[in-house]
Amino acid sequence: MRPYRAIASARFRLLLQYRAAAWAGIATQLFWGLIRTMVFEAFYRSSRAPQPMSLSETITYIWLGQALLAIVMLGVESEVRDTVRSGAVAYDLCRPVDLYSVLLIRNLAYRGATTALRAGPQLVLAACFLGLRLPPSPAALLAFGLATVMALLLASAWANLLTALLFFTVAGDGVVRLGTVLPWLLSGIVIPLPLLPDWWQAVAGWQPFAGLADLPFRLWIGHLPPAAVGQVLVFQAAWLLGFVLLGRLLLARGLRRLVVLGG
Amino acid sequence: MADWRPLSGWRLYWRYVGQSLRAQLQYRGSVVLLAVGHFLITGGEFLAVWALLDRFGSLRGWSLAEVGVFYGLVSIAFATAEAVVRGFDVLPGLVKSGSFDRLLLRPRSVTLQVIGHELQLLRLGRWSQGVVVLAWSVAALQVDWTVGRVLLALWTVIGGACLFSGLFIAQAALSFWTTETLELINILTYGGVETAQFPLSVYRPWFRAFFTFVVPLACVSYFPGLAIVGRPHDAPTALLATAPAAGLLFLGASLLFWRHGLRHYTSTGS
Numbered sequence: 001m002r003p004y005r006a007i008a009s010a011r012f013r014l015l016l017q018y019r020a021a022a023w024a025g026i027a028t029q030l031f032w033g034l035i036r037t038m039v040f041e042a043f044y045r046s047s048r049a050p051q052p053m054s055l056s057e058t059i060t061y062i063w064l065g066q067a068l069l070a071i072v073m074l075g076v077e078s079e080v081r082d083t084v085r086s087g088a089v090a091y092d093l094c095r096p097v098d099l100y101s102v103l104l105i106r107n108l109a110y111r112g113a114t115t116a117l118r119a120g121p122q123l124v125l126a127a128c129f130l131g132l133r134l135p136p137s138p139a140a141l142l143a144f145g146l147a148t149v150m151a152l153l154l155a156s157a158w159a160n161l162l163t164a165l166l167f168f169t170v171a172g173d174g175v176v177r178l179g180t181v182l183p184w185l186l187s188g189i190v191i192p193l194p195l196l197p198d199w200w201q202a203v204a205g206w207q208p209f210a211g212l213a214d215l216p217f218r219l220w221i222g223h224l225p226p227a228a229v230g231q232v233l234v235f236q237a238a239w240l241l242g243f244v245l246l247g248r249l250l251l252a253r254g255l256r257r258l259v260v261l262g263g
Numbered sequence: 264m265a266d267w268r269p270l271s272g273w274r275l276y277w278r279y280v281g282q283s284l285r286a287q288l289q290y291r292g293s294v295v296l297l298a299v300g301h302f303l304i305t306g307g308e309f310l311a312v313w314a315l316l317d318r319f320g321s322l323r324g325w326s327l328a329e330v331g332v333f334y335g336l337v338s339i340a341f342a343t344a345e346a347v348v349r350g351f352d353v354l355p356g357l358v359k360s361g362s363f364d365r366l367l368l369r370p371r372s373v374t375l376q377v378i379g380h381e382l383q384l385l386r387l388g389r390w391s392q393g394v395v396v397l398a399w400s401v402a403a404l405q406v407d408w409t410v411g412r413v414l415l416a417l418w419t420v421i422g423g424a425c426l427f428s429g430l431f432i433a434q435a436a437l438s439f440w441t442t443e444t445l446e447l448i449n450i451l452t453y454g455g456v457e458t459a460q461f462p463l464s465v466y467r468p469w470f471r472a473f474f475t476f477v478v479p480l481a482c483v484s485y486f487p488g489l490a491i492v493g494r495p496h497d498a499p500t501a502l503l504a505t506a507p508a509a510g511l512l513f514l515g516a517s518l519l520f521w522r523h524g525l526r527h528y529t530s531t532g533s
Contacts, residue, residue, distance in 0.1 A: 024446040031450045034470075035458055039322075042465035047319040174296025181303050191311040195318055 003097050008105045015113035022117040029122060030130075033066040037131065052194040057221045060133045061192045063126040064217045068148065070114040071155050072187045072212050075176040076163050077110045084166040090260040099255070100160065100248050107159040111152055136222040143229035147216035150236040154211050157243035158183065164247050167254025188214035194223065208239035275371065279379025287384050294384050301388025309334060309396055312460070325462050328403035333488045335397025336416065337459040340423025340483065341452075342390035348428045350380030351435035355444040361531045373525060374518075377435075404492060415504055416491055422507025423459075423483035427452060429510070429517035430478070436517070436524035442531060451478055459484040482509035 037059050044055040053061070065072075080103065083089045092099055126132035135141040162179040169175060184190065186209035193204045193214040204210060215232045218224040224232070287294050312334065316327045354377060357363040366376050397416075406412065434448040455478065463471050463485040474480040486506040489496045496503065 021446070027447055028449055028454070031454050032457070035454065035466075038466050038470065039461055042323050042461075043315055043319045046321050046323050049320075051318070169292070174293045174300060177297055177300035178303070181300055181307065184304070185307040185310075190307060191314055196314050197317050200314075 003095075004101055004105055007102060008109050011106055011109035012113050015109060016117065019117065022114075026118055026121055029066040029069055029118070030125065033063055033126065033130065036062050036066075053192060053221075053223060056131065056133055057223060058192055058195070059131045060221050061188070061217050063122070063130060063132040064220060065189045065213055067119045067122040067126065068115060068151075068213065068216075069189065070118060071111055071148075071151055072183050072189055072209075073180060074111050074114060074155075074159070075180045076159050076166070077106060080106055080163060081166060081173075081176065084163070087260040089258075093255070100251050103163050103251075104156055104160050107163070108152065108156040111155055111159075115152070133221065135220050137226065139226035140219060140222055143224075143226040143232075144216050144220040146229055147211075147219055147232050147236065150233055150240070151212045151216050154208065154236050154240050154243065155183070157240050157247060158208075161243055161247040161250065164250035164254055167251070167258060183209040183212055186210070187212040188217065192217075194218070208243070211236040211239055272375070276375060276379050279376075280382045283379070283381045284384065287381075297385035298388040301385055302392050303388075305338060305389045305392040306395075308460075309392070322461065323465050325465075328400045329492050329494075330461060331396050331400030332404070332492050333462055333484055334460040335393045335395075335400060336419050336488060336491075337423055337456055337484045338389055338393030339397065340420045341427050341456040342386045342388075342393060343420070343424040344427035344431060346383045346386035346390070347424070348378060348431045349383045349386075350377040351431045353380060354435040355438035355442070358438050358528075359442050359531060363528070364530050367528075374521070406491070406493060412491060415487055418504075419483060419487040419491070419507050422487075422510030424510070425514040426479065426483050426510035427455070429514035430455070432514070432517040432521050436521040439524035439528045455480050462488070479506075479509035479513055482506035 040058050040062065041055065044051070044058070083092065089099075092102060095102075123132065127134060135144060158179070162176055165175050165179070186204070186207055187193075188210070193210060194201075196204050204214075211232070215224070215235070219226065219229060219232065309331075312330060313327060316322060316330070322330060354363070357366070366373050369376065401408070430448065430452045434445055434452070437445050437448070455474070458466070458470075458474060459480050463474065463481050466474075471481065475482070483506070486498070486503045489498075490500050490503040
């Protein structure tokens, strides 16, 4: 376990250095959130019909999405992409560690560090000035916390799946980009999933990316009761298992056909 | 027989563009995937707009097709700007590494060399998505396509492309002082296109004022858009139709600023 912990802490400390970039990112995301809240306000003012989520719930959902955007939106770290393309991955293969776990840890640290830098200030600012409501109870907050940790793992396992695909193509940028479109569209970042048309709900609730944002966010706002956290975690864990198994399978396949040229 | 006379102006530009396209087509699969990804991202965004209008009925009185006109126009304008002035996007990197000095040594206009850096094919994704949305919207609206309307739409896209190009150029020029990319400006570029995808009347007054008088986004989307969708409006149509000129003025100002920056450029020396 020790080498993995060392890799994790080294990556984490390295990524925490990019603070100036984090502030620019925070400002950008706050602006984005502002546009989106204004648009949703306009939508809610256009209709008197009861909606699956109230306006203030939607606004909270949007701000959570901005604060935790890194979990959903980050693809594969460019350094990792380059090691596959350049063949430097051969060094990793020489080390007495499991490649899948190393990649998972790197993807996890990438998301964890970026989120850690950005989420705090955004949540505070949004809660003070921009209409983010706090969770209705400590239990809801705890449920949100647990589901968010699981979301981080799930997102990293998805990124690992994409990383494994990089072993099959040199067109890696395209794969990664397509691979970040899906979670972005389907996690609730673009549109809160409860607001999708009713006949989409069945599908929307079962696809894996709901576990990245939608389910944790609904635990925060109380749209799902804290007691539902068990179900949410099981749902996330099931998909996590699927992603890990598929990722390992793909990686093993990829490594079997991997040719690293010396030089 | 090779012609060794130095190329200049447009001929040099087209030579650059040709090189850039050939280089990108070396990785055809990657370009196609990237463009498709781009198409899906932006397309997904519009699906979300559709889903919301399906749920709420209208956006403060605007229908999906009307929103689609604004959405399509600004997407096309933005994608055009992104593809053409992409060179300014990579400029901060050149400044930081010092390789910008090499451009200065060549006996050709620096601006031309930067613009000629790359014509990005992957932007076709957003561009074509904008065209699809616009085409569907005008068909659904049953707009009467007079010559004037077509010209106005074209003129709006040109004005918009100029405005966004101006923003990208100003962002690059700032890096002469900061030697960093000022990502904060992304708020105006990417944030701008996001904003203008909806009719600007849905936003709060201070926000609208900013995007009318500071960054004249309204002039290249909302005002001419009103005339295109044929909404009743208070302002004279002639005024709405001349509004996109603000984009050209903005580009002009940015180019002056860029020149000013060029004169102040000091190499990082690395």
